[in-house]
Amino acid sequence: MPITPMEIYKLLPKTNCKKCGEQTCMAFAFKVVNRDKQIEECTPLFEEEKYTKQKEQLLEMLEPLKEASETGLIVDESKCTGCANCIVVCPVHAAEDAYGSGSGFGPKIDDPIYRLENGVLKIINVQRCRRYGKNRILCVACRENCPSDAISFLEG
Protein backbone atom coordinates (compact mmCIF):
# COMPACT_ATOMS: atom_id res chain seq x y z
CA MET A 1 0.00 0.00 0.00
CA PRO A 2 1.42 3.38 -0.91
CA ILE A 3 1.74 5.90 1.88
CA THR A 4 0.63 9.41 1.00
CA PRO A 5 1.87 12.69 2.55
CA MET A 6 -1.75 13.46 3.44
CA GLU A 7 -2.09 10.41 5.63
CA ILE A 8 1.04 11.40 7.52
CA TYR A 9 0.04 15.02 7.77
CA LYS A 10 -3.26 14.10 9.40
CA LEU A 11 -1.41 12.52 12.31
CA LEU A 12 1.23 15.21 12.80
CA PRO A 13 0.73 17.95 15.45
CA LYS A 14 -0.24 20.39 12.65
CA THR A 15 1.14 23.36 14.61
CA ASN A 16 3.69 24.39 11.98
CA CYS A 17 6.16 24.98 14.82
CA LYS A 18 9.16 24.51 12.46
CA LYS A 19 11.14 22.49 15.02
CA CYS A 20 11.74 19.88 12.37
CA GLY A 21 13.41 22.47 10.18
CA GLU A 22 10.51 22.64 7.73
CA GLN A 23 8.20 25.57 7.22
CA THR A 24 5.03 23.56 7.62
CA CYS A 25 3.89 20.17 8.87
CA MET A 26 2.74 19.39 5.31
CA ALA A 27 6.21 20.05 3.91
CA PHE A 28 7.61 17.76 6.58
CA ALA A 29 5.12 15.05 5.66
CA PHE A 30 6.30 15.16 2.04
CA LYS A 31 9.89 14.75 3.10
CA VAL A 32 9.06 11.82 5.34
CA VAL A 33 7.44 10.01 2.44
CA ASN A 34 10.47 10.65 0.28
CA ARG A 35 12.71 9.60 3.13
CA ASP A 36 14.53 12.91 3.19
CA LYS A 37 13.42 13.34 6.82
CA GLN A 38 12.91 10.90 9.65
CA ILE A 39 9.68 11.03 11.62
CA GLU A 40 11.77 11.37 14.79
CA GLU A 41 12.76 14.86 13.65
CA CYS A 42 9.31 16.11 14.64
CA THR A 43 10.36 16.46 18.27
CA PRO A 44 7.01 17.65 19.67
CA LEU A 45 5.46 14.41 18.55
CA PHE A 46 7.86 12.44 20.69
CA GLU A 47 8.11 14.81 23.61
CA GLU A 48 4.53 15.81 24.24
CA GLU A 49 2.30 13.23 25.81
CA LYS A 50 -0.87 14.35 24.08
CA TYR A 51 0.53 13.08 20.78
CA THR A 52 1.32 9.55 22.04
CA LYS A 53 -1.54 7.89 20.21
CA GLN A 54 -0.82 9.71 16.97
CA LYS A 55 2.86 8.89 17.29
CA GLU A 56 2.15 5.20 17.65
CA GLN A 57 -0.16 5.23 14.66
CA LEU A 58 2.46 7.03 12.62
CA LEU A 59 5.24 4.66 13.57
CA GLU A 60 3.09 1.73 12.58
CA MET A 61 2.16 3.33 9.29
CA LEU A 62 5.78 4.04 8.46
CA GLU A 63 7.00 0.56 9.29
CA PRO A 64 7.11 -0.59 5.63
CA LEU A 65 9.34 2.35 4.75
CA LYS A 66 12.15 0.59 6.54
CA GLU A 67 11.84 -2.49 4.37
CA ALA A 68 11.43 -0.68 1.10
CA SER A 69 14.45 -0.15 -1.05
CA GLU A 70 15.77 3.37 -1.27
CA THR A 71 13.53 4.21 -4.20
CA GLY A 72 10.48 3.08 -2.31
CA LEU A 73 10.23 0.06 -4.58
CA ILE A 74 8.71 -3.08 -3.10
CA VAL A 75 8.36 -6.44 -4.85
CA ASP A 76 5.92 -8.98 -3.50
CA GLU A 77 7.58 -12.18 -4.64
CA SER A 78 4.57 -14.28 -3.78
CA LYS A 79 2.62 -12.54 -6.55
CA CYS A 80 5.37 -12.64 -9.15
CA THR A 81 5.26 -15.30 -11.90
CA GLY A 82 8.51 -14.19 -13.49
CA CYS A 83 7.01 -12.87 -16.72
CA ALA A 84 9.82 -10.29 -17.00
CA ASN A 85 7.52 -7.58 -18.38
CA CYS A 86 8.85 -5.15 -15.78
CA ILE A 87 12.45 -5.91 -16.68
CA VAL A 88 11.96 -5.40 -20.40
CA VAL A 89 9.94 -2.16 -20.11
CA CYS A 90 12.35 -0.46 -17.72
CA PRO A 91 13.76 2.57 -19.59
CA VAL A 92 17.15 2.16 -17.91
CA HIS A 93 17.43 -1.38 -19.28
CA ALA A 94 16.26 -0.24 -22.70
CA ALA A 95 18.93 2.44 -22.84
CA GLU A 96 21.84 0.61 -21.29
CA ASP A 97 21.13 -3.03 -22.05
CA ALA A 98 19.56 -2.66 -25.47
CA TYR A 99 20.59 -6.12 -26.69
CA GLY A 100 19.90 -7.89 -23.40
CA SER A 101 16.92 -6.93 -21.25
CA GLY A 102 15.82 -4.25 -23.69
CA SER A 103 15.35 -6.92 -26.38
CA GLY A 104 13.58 -9.41 -24.16
CA PHE A 105 16.54 -11.59 -23.18
CA GLY A 106 18.22 -12.00 -19.85
CA PRO A 107 20.48 -9.05 -18.97
CA LYS A 108 23.80 -8.71 -20.78
CA ILE A 109 25.11 -5.96 -18.49
CA ASP A 110 26.64 -6.58 -15.07
CA ASP A 111 24.45 -4.23 -13.12
CA PRO A 112 20.83 -4.41 -14.23
CA ILE A 113 18.23 -2.98 -11.85
CA TYR A 114 16.19 -6.14 -11.95
CA ARG A 115 16.69 -9.73 -12.93
CA LEU A 116 14.80 -12.99 -12.53
CA GLU A 117 16.31 -15.28 -9.92
CA ASN A 118 14.76 -18.64 -9.25
CA GLY A 119 11.66 -17.58 -11.12
CA VAL A 120 10.88 -14.33 -9.34
CA LEU A 121 11.88 -10.71 -9.65
CA LYS A 122 14.85 -9.50 -7.61
CA ILE A 123 15.95 -5.90 -7.23
CA ILE A 124 19.71 -6.00 -7.50
CA ASN A 125 20.85 -2.47 -8.37
CA VAL A 126 18.19 -0.17 -7.07
CA GLN A 127 20.48 2.86 -7.26
CA ARG A 128 20.14 2.77 -11.06
CA CYS A 129 16.38 3.23 -10.93
CA ARG A 130 15.21 6.59 -12.22
CA ARG A 131 13.27 7.16 -9.03
CA TYR A 132 16.55 7.27 -7.14
CA GLY A 133 18.69 10.21 -6.15
CA LYS A 134 18.32 13.93 -6.47
CA ASN A 135 17.29 14.11 -10.13
CA ARG A 136 14.72 11.41 -9.82
CA ILE A 137 11.72 11.21 -12.08
CA LEU A 138 8.53 9.45 -11.11
CA CYS A 139 8.85 6.49 -13.47
CA VAL A 140 6.16 3.83 -13.04
CA ALA A 141 6.83 1.70 -16.15
CA CYS A 142 7.63 -1.51 -14.29
CA ARG A 143 4.67 -1.29 -11.94
CA GLU A 144 2.25 -0.42 -14.74
CA ASN A 145 3.15 -3.53 -16.69
CA CYS A 146 2.96 -6.06 -13.91
CA PRO A 147 -0.39 -7.79 -14.33
CA SER A 148 -0.38 -9.24 -10.84
CA ASP A 149 0.47 -6.04 -8.96
CA ALA A 150 3.63 -7.53 -7.52
CA ILE A 151 5.44 -4.19 -7.72
CA SER A 152 4.47 -1.18 -5.64
CA PHE A 153 5.96 2.16 -4.70
CA LEU A 154 5.56 3.60 -1.25
CA GLU A 155 4.90 7.06 -2.61
CA GLY A 156 2.04 5.88 -4.75
Added chain:
Amino acid sequence: MYTCAGCSCLCDDIEIETEKGDVKTVFNACRRGAGIFLNYRLSRAEPMVDGKSADFEQAIEKAQELIQSSEKLAIYGLDTTTLEVQELAIKLAEKKGAYIDDNSTFCLGDFVETILKGELPSTTLEEVKNNAYVITYWGSDAYHSLSRHMSRYTYYPRGGKRQRGYEEDRFLVVIDVRKTHTAKLAKKNARFLQIRDDLELIEAFNQALDGKAPSIFVNDIPRILKEMEKADFNVIFGGLGLKYGLKGNYDPFKNLMARLNERTGVYFIPAGCHPNMRGFNELMFEKTGEINRYSFREQRSSDEFAFHKLLENDAIDTAVIIGTDPLNSLPFEYAKKLAKINTIVIDPRETFTGRFAKVVLPSAIAGVETGGTMIRSDGVRVELKPLFEKEINDERILGRLLEVV
Protein backbone atom coordinates in the same frame (compact mmCIF):
# COMPACT_ATOMS: atom_id res chain seq x y z
CA MET B 1 23.07 -20.90 -21.40
CA TYR B 2 20.39 -23.53 -21.21
CA THR B 3 17.02 -24.00 -22.83
CA CYS B 4 13.93 -24.28 -20.69
CA ALA B 5 11.37 -26.84 -21.80
CA GLY B 6 8.70 -25.54 -19.44
CA CYS B 7 6.41 -24.37 -22.24
CA SER B 8 6.39 -23.81 -25.98
CA CYS B 9 8.37 -20.55 -25.65
CA LEU B 10 11.49 -22.71 -25.21
CA CYS B 11 13.50 -19.79 -23.80
CA ASP B 12 17.13 -20.44 -24.61
CA ASP B 13 18.74 -17.75 -22.46
CA ILE B 14 18.59 -19.50 -19.09
CA GLU B 15 21.68 -19.25 -16.92
CA ILE B 16 22.27 -21.65 -14.08
CA GLU B 17 24.59 -21.66 -11.12
CA THR B 18 25.31 -25.10 -9.75
CA GLU B 19 26.90 -26.24 -6.55
CA LYS B 20 28.05 -29.80 -5.94
CA GLY B 21 25.80 -31.29 -8.59
CA ASP B 22 22.77 -29.34 -7.47
CA VAL B 23 21.02 -26.31 -8.92
CA LYS B 24 21.66 -23.27 -6.79
CA THR B 25 20.29 -20.34 -8.76
CA VAL B 26 18.36 -20.15 -12.01
CA PHE B 27 18.54 -16.83 -13.84
CA ASN B 28 16.12 -15.47 -16.46
CA ALA B 29 13.55 -18.27 -16.28
CA CYS B 30 9.99 -17.59 -15.17
CA ARG B 31 8.57 -19.23 -12.06
CA ARG B 32 7.44 -22.37 -13.87
CA GLY B 33 10.70 -22.71 -15.77
CA ALA B 34 12.89 -22.14 -12.74
CA GLY B 35 10.89 -24.77 -10.84
CA ILE B 36 11.81 -27.43 -13.38
CA PHE B 37 15.53 -26.88 -12.76
CA LEU B 38 15.30 -26.25 -9.02
CA ASN B 39 13.08 -29.25 -8.30
CA TYR B 40 14.48 -31.73 -10.75
CA ARG B 41 15.33 -34.16 -7.97
CA LEU B 42 11.81 -34.21 -6.53
CA SER B 43 9.12 -36.89 -7.06
CA ARG B 44 11.30 -39.01 -9.29
CA ALA B 45 9.95 -42.24 -10.69
CA GLU B 46 11.49 -45.60 -9.74
CA PRO B 47 11.54 -48.69 -11.97
CA MET B 48 8.48 -50.82 -11.20
CA VAL B 49 7.02 -54.07 -12.43
CA ASP B 50 3.47 -55.02 -11.42
CA GLY B 51 3.42 -52.29 -8.79
CA LYS B 52 6.60 -53.51 -7.09
CA SER B 53 10.05 -51.94 -7.23
CA ALA B 54 12.32 -53.64 -9.69
CA ASP B 55 15.68 -52.95 -11.16
CA PHE B 56 15.81 -51.11 -14.45
CA GLU B 57 16.84 -54.15 -16.46
CA GLN B 58 13.91 -56.21 -15.17
CA ALA B 59 11.53 -53.39 -15.99
CA ILE B 60 12.89 -53.01 -19.53
CA GLU B 61 12.65 -56.74 -20.16
CA LYS B 62 9.08 -56.82 -18.93
CA ALA B 63 8.22 -53.86 -21.18
CA GLN B 64 9.82 -55.59 -24.16
CA GLU B 65 7.81 -58.70 -23.43
CA LEU B 66 4.53 -56.76 -23.23
CA ILE B 67 5.24 -54.96 -26.49
CA GLN B 68 6.25 -58.13 -28.26
CA SER B 69 3.06 -59.90 -27.29
CA SER B 70 0.78 -56.93 -27.89
CA GLU B 71 -1.62 -57.09 -30.80
CA LYS B 72 -3.24 -53.74 -30.34
CA LEU B 73 -0.71 -51.25 -29.10
CA ALA B 74 -1.12 -47.53 -28.53
CA ILE B 75 1.59 -44.95 -27.88
CA TYR B 76 0.55 -41.75 -26.18
CA GLY B 77 2.04 -38.55 -24.81
CA LEU B 78 5.31 -37.28 -26.26
CA ASP B 79 4.68 -33.52 -26.05
CA THR B 80 7.29 -32.98 -23.33
CA THR B 81 10.01 -35.01 -24.96
CA THR B 82 12.40 -34.28 -27.84
CA LEU B 83 12.01 -34.75 -31.59
CA GLU B 84 14.61 -37.52 -31.45
CA VAL B 85 12.42 -39.46 -29.03
CA GLN B 86 9.24 -38.69 -30.95
CA GLU B 87 10.86 -40.11 -34.07
CA LEU B 88 11.69 -43.35 -32.27
CA ALA B 89 8.16 -43.56 -30.90
CA ILE B 90 6.68 -43.07 -34.36
CA LYS B 91 9.03 -45.76 -35.67
CA LEU B 92 7.88 -48.13 -32.94
CA ALA B 93 4.24 -47.40 -33.77
CA GLU B 94 4.89 -47.94 -37.46
CA LYS B 95 6.66 -51.25 -36.96
CA LYS B 96 3.94 -52.52 -34.66
CA GLY B 97 1.06 -51.18 -36.77
CA ALA B 98 0.07 -49.33 -33.61
CA TYR B 99 -1.98 -46.27 -32.76
CA ILE B 100 -0.14 -43.08 -31.85
CA ASP B 101 -1.52 -39.89 -30.33
CA ASP B 102 -0.49 -36.90 -28.23
CA ASN B 103 -2.26 -34.16 -26.28
CA SER B 104 -2.78 -31.93 -29.29
CA THR B 105 -6.37 -33.07 -29.79
CA PHE B 106 -7.27 -31.27 -26.54
CA CYS B 107 -4.78 -28.53 -27.23
CA LEU B 108 -3.97 -26.50 -30.34
CA GLY B 109 -3.27 -29.34 -32.78
CA ASP B 110 -5.97 -28.11 -35.15
CA PHE B 111 -4.25 -24.75 -35.51
CA VAL B 112 -0.88 -26.37 -36.13
CA GLU B 113 -2.48 -28.52 -38.82
CA THR B 114 -4.05 -25.50 -40.56
CA ILE B 115 -0.65 -23.82 -40.64
CA LEU B 116 1.15 -26.93 -41.92
CA LYS B 117 -1.44 -27.21 -44.68
CA GLY B 118 -0.80 -23.59 -45.61
CA GLU B 119 -4.34 -22.49 -44.75
CA LEU B 120 -3.26 -19.77 -42.34
CA PRO B 121 -0.28 -17.48 -42.94
CA SER B 122 2.23 -17.85 -40.15
CA THR B 123 5.59 -16.42 -39.13
CA THR B 124 8.25 -16.76 -36.45
CA LEU B 125 8.48 -15.09 -33.07
CA GLU B 126 11.75 -13.36 -34.11
CA GLU B 127 9.92 -11.78 -37.04
CA VAL B 128 7.18 -10.72 -34.64
CA LYS B 129 9.71 -9.07 -32.36
CA ASN B 130 11.32 -7.20 -35.25
CA ASN B 131 8.25 -6.22 -37.21
CA ALA B 132 4.86 -6.73 -35.62
CA TYR B 133 2.73 -3.71 -34.88
CA VAL B 134 -0.75 -4.92 -33.86
CA ILE B 135 -0.31 -7.87 -31.52
CA THR B 136 -3.49 -9.74 -30.71
CA TYR B 137 -3.97 -12.40 -28.06
CA TRP B 138 -7.20 -14.17 -28.83
CA GLY B 139 -8.42 -16.59 -26.17
CA SER B 140 -5.00 -16.90 -24.59
CA ASP B 141 -3.94 -15.69 -21.15
CA ALA B 142 -0.28 -15.67 -22.10
CA TYR B 143 0.77 -14.19 -18.77
CA HIS B 144 -0.08 -17.50 -17.12
CA SER B 145 0.35 -20.14 -19.81
CA LEU B 146 3.43 -18.71 -21.56
CA SER B 147 4.90 -16.38 -18.97
CA ARG B 148 7.71 -14.80 -20.98
CA HIS B 149 5.90 -14.74 -24.35
CA MET B 150 5.07 -11.03 -24.21
CA SER B 151 8.36 -9.87 -22.71
CA ARG B 152 10.63 -12.04 -24.78
CA TYR B 153 8.99 -12.19 -28.21
CA THR B 154 5.99 -9.98 -28.75
CA TYR B 155 4.71 -6.82 -27.10
CA TYR B 156 7.53 -5.53 -24.92
CA PRO B 157 10.91 -6.23 -26.52
CA ARG B 158 12.52 -3.80 -28.92
CA GLY B 159 13.87 -5.19 -32.17
CA GLY B 160 14.36 -4.50 -35.88
CA LYS B 161 11.76 -1.99 -37.05
CA ARG B 162 10.28 -1.72 -33.57
CA GLN B 163 12.85 0.20 -31.59
CA ARG B 164 10.68 2.66 -29.75
CA GLY B 165 9.14 0.30 -27.27
CA TYR B 166 5.62 -0.91 -26.70
CA GLU B 167 4.11 2.50 -26.09
CA GLU B 168 4.78 3.78 -29.58
CA ASP B 169 5.72 0.83 -31.73
CA ARG B 170 3.09 -1.72 -30.76
CA PHE B 171 -0.65 -1.88 -30.46
CA LEU B 172 -1.99 -4.57 -28.16
CA VAL B 173 -5.37 -6.28 -28.57
CA VAL B 174 -6.60 -8.82 -26.05
CA ILE B 175 -9.75 -10.78 -26.81
CA ASP B 176 -11.20 -12.94 -24.07
CA VAL B 177 -14.41 -13.82 -22.29
CA ARG B 178 -13.11 -12.44 -19.01
CA LYS B 179 -10.66 -9.84 -17.88
CA THR B 180 -7.56 -11.98 -17.60
CA HIS B 181 -4.17 -10.88 -16.32
CA THR B 182 -3.05 -10.47 -19.92
CA ALA B 183 -6.10 -8.27 -20.58
CA LYS B 184 -5.05 -6.01 -17.72
CA LEU B 185 -2.02 -5.03 -19.78
CA ALA B 186 -4.16 -3.52 -22.54
CA LYS B 187 -3.84 0.13 -21.51
CA LYS B 188 -2.50 2.87 -23.75
CA ASN B 189 -2.47 2.07 -27.49
CA ALA B 190 -4.41 -1.06 -26.80
CA ARG B 191 -7.86 -2.56 -26.70
CA PHE B 192 -9.43 -5.27 -24.59
CA LEU B 193 -12.48 -6.83 -26.19
CA GLN B 194 -14.47 -8.75 -23.62
CA ILE B 195 -16.54 -11.06 -25.78
CA ARG B 196 -19.39 -13.50 -25.25
CA ASP B 197 -18.95 -15.41 -28.44
CA ASP B 198 -15.97 -15.67 -30.79
CA LEU B 199 -18.19 -16.17 -33.84
CA GLU B 200 -20.12 -13.02 -33.02
CA LEU B 201 -16.84 -11.10 -32.94
CA ILE B 202 -15.73 -12.59 -36.26
CA GLU B 203 -19.06 -11.53 -37.73
CA ALA B 204 -18.58 -8.01 -36.38
CA PHE B 205 -15.13 -7.81 -37.98
CA ASN B 206 -16.67 -8.92 -41.27
CA GLN B 207 -19.32 -6.21 -41.00
CA ALA B 208 -16.62 -3.61 -40.49
CA LEU B 209 -14.64 -5.00 -43.43
CA ASP B 210 -17.82 -4.64 -45.53
CA GLY B 211 -17.87 -0.97 -44.59
CA LYS B 212 -20.84 -1.38 -42.24
CA ALA B 213 -21.07 -0.55 -38.57
CA PRO B 214 -20.17 -3.65 -36.57
CA SER B 215 -22.88 -5.04 -34.29
CA ILE B 216 -20.54 -5.00 -31.29
CA PHE B 217 -17.50 -2.90 -30.38
CA VAL B 218 -18.71 -0.20 -32.77
CA ASN B 219 -15.67 2.00 -32.21
CA ASP B 220 -13.03 -0.52 -31.25
CA ILE B 221 -13.19 -2.75 -34.33
CA PRO B 222 -12.77 0.05 -36.91
CA ARG B 223 -9.91 1.41 -34.79
CA ILE B 224 -8.17 -1.96 -34.68
CA LEU B 225 -8.53 -2.36 -38.44
CA LYS B 226 -7.12 1.11 -38.95
CA GLU B 227 -4.17 0.28 -36.72
CA MET B 228 -3.56 -2.95 -38.64
CA GLU B 229 -3.45 -1.01 -41.88
CA LYS B 230 -0.72 1.23 -40.50
CA ALA B 231 1.78 -1.63 -40.71
CA ASP B 232 2.22 -4.51 -43.11
CA PHE B 233 2.99 -6.88 -40.28
CA ASN B 234 0.51 -7.79 -37.56
CA VAL B 235 -0.02 -11.01 -35.69
CA ILE B 236 -2.76 -12.94 -33.95
CA PHE B 237 -1.89 -15.45 -31.24
CA GLY B 238 -4.72 -17.95 -30.91
CA GLY B 239 -5.19 -19.88 -27.69
CA LEU B 240 -7.53 -22.52 -26.34
CA GLY B 241 -10.26 -19.91 -25.85
CA LEU B 242 -10.38 -19.29 -29.61
CA LYS B 243 -10.25 -23.00 -30.37
CA TYR B 244 -13.22 -23.80 -28.14
CA GLY B 245 -15.04 -20.67 -29.25
CA LEU B 246 -14.91 -21.89 -32.84
CA LYS B 247 -16.40 -25.24 -31.80
CA GLY B 248 -14.49 -27.24 -34.37
CA ASN B 249 -15.46 -25.04 -37.33
CA TYR B 250 -12.37 -23.13 -38.38
CA ASP B 251 -13.72 -21.70 -41.64
CA PRO B 252 -15.11 -18.43 -40.28
CA PHE B 253 -11.73 -17.70 -38.71
CA LYS B 254 -9.79 -18.69 -41.82
CA ASN B 255 -12.07 -16.49 -43.92
CA LEU B 256 -11.55 -13.55 -41.62
CA MET B 257 -7.79 -14.02 -41.80
CA ALA B 258 -7.96 -14.12 -45.60
CA ARG B 259 -10.04 -10.95 -45.71
CA LEU B 260 -7.68 -9.16 -43.32
CA ASN B 261 -4.78 -10.20 -45.50
CA GLU B 262 -6.36 -8.56 -48.52
CA ARG B 263 -5.82 -5.27 -46.72
CA THR B 264 -2.66 -5.76 -44.71
CA GLY B 265 -0.34 -8.46 -43.39
CA VAL B 266 -1.76 -10.47 -40.51
CA TYR B 267 -0.05 -13.67 -39.39
CA PHE B 268 -1.21 -16.38 -37.05
CA ILE B 269 0.76 -18.29 -34.42
CA PRO B 270 -0.77 -20.78 -31.99
CA ALA B 271 -0.32 -19.88 -28.32
CA GLY B 272 -0.30 -23.30 -26.68
CA CYS B 273 1.76 -24.48 -23.81
CA HIS B 274 3.10 -28.04 -24.34
CA PRO B 275 6.79 -27.56 -25.07
CA ASN B 276 7.14 -29.88 -28.06
CA MET B 277 3.58 -30.57 -29.18
CA ARG B 278 4.25 -28.86 -32.47
CA GLY B 279 7.28 -31.11 -32.94
CA PHE B 280 5.13 -34.24 -32.74
CA ASN B 281 2.51 -32.75 -35.05
CA GLU B 282 5.16 -31.79 -37.60
CA LEU B 283 6.88 -35.19 -37.58
CA MET B 284 3.57 -36.97 -37.99
CA PHE B 285 2.53 -34.60 -40.75
CA GLU B 286 5.75 -35.19 -42.70
CA LYS B 287 5.36 -38.91 -42.40
CA THR B 288 1.62 -39.44 -42.77
CA GLY B 289 -0.02 -36.16 -43.77
CA GLU B 290 -1.91 -36.24 -40.48
CA ILE B 291 -0.90 -34.66 -37.18
CA ASN B 292 -2.31 -36.97 -34.48
CA ARG B 293 -4.83 -39.76 -33.66
CA TYR B 294 -3.20 -42.07 -36.15
CA SER B 295 -3.43 -45.79 -36.77
CA PHE B 296 -0.46 -47.23 -38.62
CA ARG B 297 -2.39 -50.43 -39.22
CA GLU B 298 -5.18 -48.59 -41.00
CA GLN B 299 -2.93 -45.84 -42.30
CA ARG B 300 -5.33 -43.09 -41.38
CA SER B 301 -6.29 -40.67 -38.67
CA SER B 302 -9.66 -40.66 -36.98
CA ASP B 303 -11.42 -39.34 -33.87
CA GLU B 304 -11.80 -42.93 -32.75
CA PHE B 305 -8.02 -43.26 -32.60
CA ALA B 306 -7.71 -40.53 -29.99
CA PHE B 307 -6.14 -42.16 -26.96
CA HIS B 308 -9.11 -41.66 -24.64
CA LYS B 309 -11.44 -43.10 -27.28
CA LEU B 310 -9.27 -46.18 -27.68
CA LEU B 311 -9.54 -46.73 -23.93
CA GLU B 312 -13.24 -46.05 -23.89
CA ASN B 313 -13.87 -48.56 -26.69
CA ASP B 314 -11.55 -51.24 -25.28
CA ALA B 315 -9.67 -51.06 -28.56
CA ILE B 316 -6.17 -51.69 -27.21
CA ASP B 317 -4.41 -54.30 -25.11
CA THR B 318 -1.24 -52.32 -24.35
CA ALA B 319 -0.39 -48.66 -23.93
CA VAL B 320 3.00 -46.97 -23.85
CA ILE B 321 2.61 -43.61 -22.12
CA ILE B 322 5.52 -41.22 -22.52
CA GLY B 323 5.94 -38.03 -20.52
CA THR B 324 2.30 -37.41 -19.72
CA ASP B 325 -0.15 -38.29 -16.98
CA PRO B 326 -3.51 -38.94 -18.63
CA LEU B 327 -5.19 -40.12 -15.44
CA ASN B 328 -4.53 -36.74 -13.98
CA SER B 329 -6.86 -35.13 -16.49
CA LEU B 330 -9.20 -37.95 -17.51
CA PRO B 331 -12.18 -39.07 -15.40
CA PHE B 332 -11.62 -41.97 -13.02
CA GLU B 333 -13.46 -44.39 -15.33
CA TYR B 334 -10.35 -44.40 -17.48
CA ALA B 335 -8.20 -45.51 -14.57
CA LYS B 336 -10.15 -48.78 -14.45
CA LYS B 337 -9.70 -49.20 -18.17
CA LEU B 338 -5.97 -48.54 -17.97
CA ALA B 339 -5.61 -50.94 -15.06
CA LYS B 340 -7.17 -53.67 -17.20
CA ILE B 341 -4.70 -53.37 -20.04
CA ASN B 342 -0.90 -53.55 -20.01
CA THR B 343 0.36 -50.07 -19.39
CA ILE B 344 3.98 -49.04 -19.70
CA VAL B 345 4.78 -45.60 -18.29
CA ILE B 346 7.99 -43.85 -19.35
CA ASP B 347 8.46 -40.68 -17.32
CA PRO B 348 11.14 -38.95 -15.30
CA ARG B 349 8.64 -38.26 -12.53
CA GLU B 350 6.18 -40.23 -10.50
CA THR B 351 2.75 -40.00 -12.08
CA PHE B 352 -0.74 -40.96 -11.08
CA THR B 353 -0.95 -43.12 -14.20
CA GLY B 354 2.20 -44.90 -13.06
CA ARG B 355 0.29 -46.34 -10.09
CA PHE B 356 -1.92 -48.31 -12.45
CA ALA B 357 0.88 -49.37 -14.76
CA LYS B 358 2.37 -52.82 -15.28
CA VAL B 359 5.76 -51.26 -15.88
CA VAL B 360 7.26 -47.91 -14.91
CA LEU B 361 10.47 -46.87 -16.63
CA PRO B 362 12.08 -43.77 -15.10
CA SER B 363 13.74 -41.53 -17.65
CA ALA B 364 15.50 -38.16 -17.81
CA ILE B 365 14.09 -34.63 -17.80
CA ALA B 366 14.48 -32.96 -21.18
CA GLY B 367 16.60 -29.84 -20.93
CA VAL B 368 17.92 -30.78 -17.49
CA GLU B 369 19.31 -34.30 -17.82
CA THR B 370 19.12 -34.92 -21.54
CA GLY B 371 19.48 -32.84 -24.67
CA GLY B 372 17.90 -32.90 -28.09
CA THR B 373 15.71 -30.74 -30.27
CA MET B 374 12.22 -29.33 -29.82
CA ILE B 375 9.95 -27.25 -32.05
CA ARG B 376 8.67 -23.99 -30.63
CA SER B 377 5.06 -22.86 -31.06
CA ASP B 378 6.04 -20.96 -34.22
CA GLY B 379 7.79 -23.90 -35.88
CA VAL B 380 11.38 -22.89 -35.07
CA ARG B 381 13.71 -25.69 -33.96
CA VAL B 382 15.46 -25.11 -30.65
CA GLU B 383 18.34 -27.14 -29.21
CA LEU B 384 18.34 -28.36 -25.64
CA LYS B 385 21.42 -29.39 -23.75
CA PRO B 386 21.70 -31.27 -20.49
CA LEU B 387 22.87 -29.66 -17.30
CA PHE B 388 23.62 -32.99 -15.63
CA GLU B 389 23.61 -35.80 -18.17
CA LYS B 390 21.62 -38.86 -17.10
CA GLU B 391 22.48 -42.12 -18.72
CA ILE B 392 18.99 -43.50 -19.02
CA ASN B 393 16.68 -41.28 -21.02
CA ASP B 394 13.64 -41.67 -23.27
CA GLU B 395 15.87 -42.22 -26.27
CA ARG B 396 17.72 -45.11 -24.62
CA ILE B 397 14.49 -46.67 -23.41
CA LEU B 398 12.77 -46.46 -26.78
CA GLY B 399 15.89 -47.82 -28.43
CA ARG B 400 15.61 -50.88 -26.19
CA LEU B 401 11.92 -51.29 -26.90
CA LEU B 402 12.58 -51.13 -30.63
CA GLU B 403 14.98 -54.07 -30.32
CA VAL B 404 12.07 -56.49 -30.01
CA VAL B 405 9.89 -55.36 -32.90
